[in-house]
Amino acid sequence: MAAWVWAMLSAFVLLHLLQKLFNSKRKTKKRNMPPGPRGLPILGHLHLLGKSPHRALHDLARKHGPIMGMRFGFVPTVVVSSPEAAELVLRTHDVTFAGRPSQDAFHYISYGQKNLAFSPYGPYWREMRKLCTVELLSTAKINQFLPMREAEIRLLVGRLREAGERGEAVDLTTMLLSLVRDMNCLMLFGRKFGDDAGSLDDREFKEVILEASELGAQFNIADYFPCVGVFDVQGINRKMKGLAKIFDRFLEKIIDEHVQNRNRNRNKNQQQRGDDAAEDFVDTMMGILESGRATFKFDRSHVKAILLDMLIAGTDSSATVADWALAELIKHPEAMRKLQKELEAAVGMGSMVEQRHLERLEYLDQVVKETLRLHTIAPLMLPHESLEDCDLKGFHIPRKTRIMINIWAIMRDPSVWPDPESFVPERFAGGGKRMDVTGQHFELIPFGAGRRSCPGRQVGLTAVKLILSQLVHCFDWELPNGMKHADMDMAELFGIVTGRIEHLNVKPVYRLLSQ
Template sequence: MMMSIHWLWASLALAALGYFLQDLFLMKKRRGLPPGPKGLPVIGSLHLLGKNPHQDLAKLAKKHGPIMYMRFGYVPAIIVSSPEAAEKFLKTYDQVFAGRPYHEASWYIAYEQRNLTFGQYGPYWRNMRKLCILQLLSSHKINSFWPMRRQEVGTLVKSLKQAASDGAAVDLSALISSLGANMSCLMIFGQKYMDKDFDNRGFGEVIQEALHVGSTPNIGDYFPLLGVLDLQGLTRRFKALAKVFHDFFDKIIDDHLECKEQKQTKDFVDIMMEIIQSGTSAFEFDRRHVKAVLFDMLVASMGTSVTAVEWAILELLRHPAAMRKLQKELEEKVGLERIVEESDLEGLEYLDMVVKESMRLHPVGPLMLPHESIQDCTVDDFHIQKKSRIIINIYAIGRDPNVWPDPEAFIPERFKDSDIDLRGQDFRLIPFGSGRRICPGLQLGLTVVRFVLAQLVHCFSWELADNIQPTDLDMSEAFGLVNSRAKHLKVVPIYRLHK
């Protein structure tokens, strides 16, 4: 035991010495890099990040500029904080910065980063993305699931209508989360699963933990020599989470293989298993790849859309005039005799403005998943070295005063007669990213967010529980790969429709 402790301290001392010498070497290479805050020996700029890194980085960018150099441990990082700079990294030099860094959480949970979100850029990733877009996320496939979305949202409305009749307060955050889990399971797995079928903690809690630990600064990602020691205990948590997901996905796949029933609408697992069994894939595609993609689908569909809906509802509650304006549009376009249908969405202009404004202020991924440069590059006369981590601060871009007048205010009307879109072509508003790494589920996500939000606003008026005033709503964030609200939203629904 004593010998093991001595070896531990010896290893730490050698690692510290190695990092110190590397520090001296890096200082000599500093010329030509973008401006940025001066880091400390060994840890670099990690000490400058608090519980909300996107806000800390936005403040630093105001001082050092929209293209800023920082070092996290021994990982060089470029922080991008303006639309013009984002366009250069995500469009002009898109292919150079299309890589993904090593990410220990995804390495364990997503089968050595075989998923789309953290998969390494190359032929496999391009083929996998193409397959997912054509087979799983095409407009035709998304539209085929609209009866299911209608039924699940209708079930939620029925539950809230009963609460309204009873004058009862509800945990809207939990209800929206449950709705997201049900819709995700039906689209991906073909049926709903109870929380206990997944894990004792349930879908929501486990996925929130995965998003949290996945965004936690990990010594192993920034100090590779120290990663094996697991000083934070994160590796143990990654392995435990991986077992939960992998056991569940194995059960799902086995159930699909045993099922002989002919389905009218095939779910995502059906489609991927058919590809494996047909042997027609032009690249390696086996059970590991299926589970890695299922992980992406489940986490993305459950985590992002429901979070976006909650932020939008929160802003509408804080701004009653905007809520009334959206309800008036819904009354005029839909009427009070029926619920909203997905076919109504395209004609709801103010709804579109509300969604854009909410995503501007509260992007669900405030720091885009990090890109990595696959070769040396020069951007605006700055030298960007190979293996640099590129962090696009969507939060800062959405609050850039050079682009957005009164950037901290919730003003949906700013998008009236505006050509600003959020599908990745206009770098003033990129909540789904842009370029090669843009979110492939953009269309599905937008459909779910707009449909659920429209339904909640059209069918109900809302009063805050516990005598809380709209101006007193707590808007604090729980930072993660998906940036959710720190506290659950409790409200009293008031039914508005005539039926």
């Protein structure tokens, strides 16, 4: 028998013994823990998750309650599935549950958890979030890149118009991903992929981003069975190490290019790119590094960790929201027409949409909110971890308990959302449904809430609204091969970002009077 098989058998025997010891200690200390389903020895409740964990956990919560106790391997876990319970975790006891569990695979692509998403809660995380919020994600910084965003969207409109004139169907899902990727890369690095000779070519870049997202969505045995984790039986850690090397090689080259440019321009009165050119994020981060303004140790690894955080988090999410929204509008022609009428009134049939128009587009806002509610792109959020013992609505939550917030279930709660499975943007029109998505209304928290909410929310929302409004205003969309709207496949593919399984293949028909 192969050596690795003996090693695995030995590890599982050890696990079984540790499980018995673990359970015996819990019996002596057991307090009022949240209710939950019966688990299996060693595995706990891992076998109940299936291919769509957010749906499986939603079904279990309907039986066991909105604060549900579970165990994944050796990791005690609480699953939260109602707005009231989420408010307790993310507002009332926000500091207590602000921790992040250590996750093996992410350790490698976060430079030892130096990024915002996975960094442990504490002074370093607070200072890094403050730095990023002020220096990189402020409204002023976002607005600096407005001309770039509008220019990239116009390039996409031009390509779609040419395809429409030829009567061709396009893979809009892929085109949206490329658009958002290019916008993010220009904002982060000052150039798109394919420009010059980069460390990654265009195809390889898309592949490594996709692989990182897919690996990150998998349940890694190493996170739940530390004794088995050293064997890396799924190969996830090994693959993440390989991706981390690719990303690091790429980021090092980008940073070196920026350092060389800064040195060449250091003694000049203005940079060669001109006074009106927006500093990209690498320029800003390297300026902080060189100035010593950071109140903590700040080196290249921190710069790379934040850049990679924003690159991976920002590439898929905005494109996926825009893809879901367009798919729902095409599937519901009456909603598409209503949005087009609003755009005609606000913008006119002789002009394209500009960012200044967005604040007047109320139905666009409703469409985006309903898309975020119905198609939660991060249905389970990133897990939290309790930093100390806590009482949660009468239940005892021990320190180091993992907290999973099922925002997919929260935003389909029938007691809050009538007919929750239907796409109805009008539910946000007036009355008590004038909710925002900033984390103040716990019935609608697509970006999370509290200290660990998504800091890039405004960047993402601005991009989605610009893309969606432009494509709806400029084009009518026809389904190919005689497909009917009712036949569109809206099945989802679970991941860190949960998108549609089927790509959106459609025929664009240009509808503006000029341009």
